[in-house]
Amino acid sequence: MEASKNNIPVEEDDDLSFAMVILGIGGVGQVCAREAAKREYVTHLVLADLFPAAAERLAEQLREQTKATIEVVKADASDAASVAAILGAADVCVYAGLPEYNFQVMQACLETGTSYIDLAADGPGSGYQLEQLAWDERFKQAGILGIMGMGCDPGFTNIAARYAADQMDRVTRISVLDGDKSTVDFDGYCAYFSPATAIKECLGNPNYWTPQTGECFDWEPLSNKERIQFPEPVGWLDCYNVEHEEVATLGTSIGKGCEYVDFKYALSEEFVTMLRVIQKLGLASEEPVEAGGQSVVPLDLVVRAMPKPADLAGKIHGHSCIGTLVHGTKGDRAVEMFVYSLISHDEVYAEHGSQATVWQTGVPPIVAVDMMAEGLLTRTGCIPPEMIDPVPFLERLRARGMRWDVTMKTSPLV
Secondary structure, eight states: OOOOOOOOOOOOOTTOOEEEEEEOOSHHHHHHHHHHTTSTTEEEEEEEESSTHHHHHHHHHHTTTOSSEEEEEEOOTTOHHHHHHHHTTOSEEEEOSOGGGHHHHHHHHHHHTOEEEESOOSSSSTTTHHHHHTTHHHHHHHTOEEESSOBTTTBHHHHHHHHHHTTOSEEEEEEEEEEEEEEESOSSOOOSSOHHHHHHHHHSOOOEEETTTEEEOOSOTTEEEEEEEOSTTTOEEEEEEOOOTHHHHHHHHHOTTOOEEEEEEEOOHHHHHHHHHHHHTTTTOOSOEEETTEEEOHHHHHHHTSOOGGGGTTTEEEEEEEEEEEEEEETTEEEEEEEEEEEEHHHHHHHHSSOHHHHHHHHHHHHHHHHHHTTSOOOOEEEOGGGSOHHHHHHHHHHTTOOOEEEEEEEEOO
């Protein structure tokens, strides 16, 4: 079964007026800004970054494409006061910077009464994403909404899980799958999203969830290699269990008797070898060491040796496939449904000037803002993405050009 490919128009209301701050104008932040500028309801757009030169260049381009007032400011995401000072009367802050500063930005939003959206947590479990969600009552008291992890994965994948689960009577298993079959015009190692985040996710202990144990981290990094078939032209890829945010929330929030949740990430043999070498040499550490009379963070050195994801635009050739595979039952049938987004790096670059992974991450948070502006997302508190109504979200995602599809298999219950 395949979802309709017809674009569903999103009606514009001339009376809508929304002020938005995008904090962190790297590759993903630039996608967010370009998408935000496409809608007339955005009347004031603030681009904020600690190093605002790229934001200035982007603002010059966007001012020719939108009637919105566009302002560029300097802000330090690690300092809540610095962030609060630039939020002003903004309706929402989309934070597209390093996840390690999520709490500082959340605090600034609380102080200014600004709704908050981020794209990922600094970790999946307690102390990270779950602690962010524990700010729920504080956000409710402030009358604002916080959406935690509203990128592609997490983000789209959470909503894909909800969409599939809503078609079933019972859910037994949820697996988030991230696969990419591509080549890169770069002689060296690279990551298609934040290199620091990629390394920390892959070298952290993978998490999985069961109702009996809750979230568990008792596997070794890069565990449980499994060959998984993605839709063509991606095909079969070697995948590993990796720690990820979706695992921390989906089993509980989806319910319906869910028995197991995990995340599988496709990694090339070459990249896995690099990760193992980094780990053995201690280069994934974030603890400073003395080198040549200077204090150096090993992970920072590794990241500086890798290209920025935004700089890979036009250099990646192939396809990215990200989605959620949900097993369950409907009536007297066993159901297996995969809700996914399959995107060509080359097509995205030709149309949007970005690489697919960055673009897939930057579109979903702006769709969430669309729903807030249209009055379709009015709740307050802190939520994971799967608490958003999936149907209007996915309609608007497709309207913004991010295709998604569904495959489904059914069989008699034994």
